[in-house]
Amino acid sequence: MGPLVAFAAITSSYFGHFLGAHEGLVGLIKSRSGSSVSTIEKVSLAFIVVTTWIVAVVNPSILGMIETMGAPMIAAILFLMPVFAMNKVPAMAKYKTSAPVQIFTALCGLAAISSVIYGAL
Structure with missing residues (x-):
């Protein structure tokens, strides 16, 4: 059954x-x-x-596909979108941090995305 x-x-x-x-x-x-x-x-x-x-x-390995495709999206949402939003969305301007913090956050996001891309190659 x-x-x-x-x-x-x-x-x-x-x-x-x-x-x-x-x-x-x-x-x-x-x-x-x-x-x-x-x-x-x-x-x-x-x-x-x-x-x-x-x-x-x-x-293909489903878990591998989720890891390969999901991790860069999550990194972009967590690291890159807030930096972009603080600079482009007027309602988010009050949450804007200093330039070094924004650069560090963006670099961490790019590092996370590039590590997943490098691992996929």
Whole structure:
């Protein structure tokens, strides 16, 4: 009974992600293109199926992908965005720190991002 439940859970999860990704991709292409909706749906369906097939054949490490893609984004959010926001967003100007602190924060963010990129190579 356990394998049947696991299979049903994996299948329903796949279709949930598939339908959401398909609808989002169709919406993005439809807003930028003048093509017919049926053509856009067929092309996006083919793209998603081919991409999924390639990922299934290559079988990458999911945790490695999350680490490789997530760590730079988290570093950018934690280190780079506050420095940018303090300088560009008027409401954040009251939180502005000294230039050496901002430079240090930005350098730490760039170091975190570059270490992940270097590790991926």
